[in-house]
Amino acid sequence: MTEIDHQIIKRGESLVRKTQLFMRWGSVVALATIGSVFLVLFVGSAFYDKRFNEILYDHLAAAIGIPLAALTSLTLVLALEQVSGDVEIEAWGLKFKGASGPIVMWVLCFLTLVTGIKALW
Structure with missing residues (x-):
């Protein structure tokens, strides 16, 4: 293999590592964001709906x-x-x-x- 082939492989491996890191942390950030929105809606509805509080408690x-x-x-x-x-x-x-x-x-x-x-x- 030539030097150019080694450089292409090295760049490809670097891109794969960066993509994997982005996907890992991107999924964590997405889950945290969705969880935060859900929590805000969850807590907000608990203040207004008494039936919701009973179901939540049970x-x-x-x-x-x-x-x-x-x-x-x-x-x-x-x-x-x-x-x-x-x-x-x-x-x-x-x-x-x-x-x-x-x-x-x-x-x-x-x-x-x-x-x-x-x-x-």
Whole structure:
């Protein structure tokens, strides 16, 4: 390979890393923005609708616990990826690599948190 080919490959790898970083942090910012808007609407409606408050009180784990479990799972998986690199899981004779590793890790974290919420509620 020529020097030009090496430069093209190096630029491509750099672009892929930048795109991955943008997608990771872009998804975190998007989730935080959507979550903030939802929270403002959620809290705002709680002041005006008494029936909403009753339903919220009866189903607090479902209304707040489950979405927070999803965000917590996402944060754990993103932090793990950022610190240790690609997530690869090998359990019960199955190997999860590439895109399936973080997905399986998120599902395991989410189910663990939901099970804990259910056990304590």
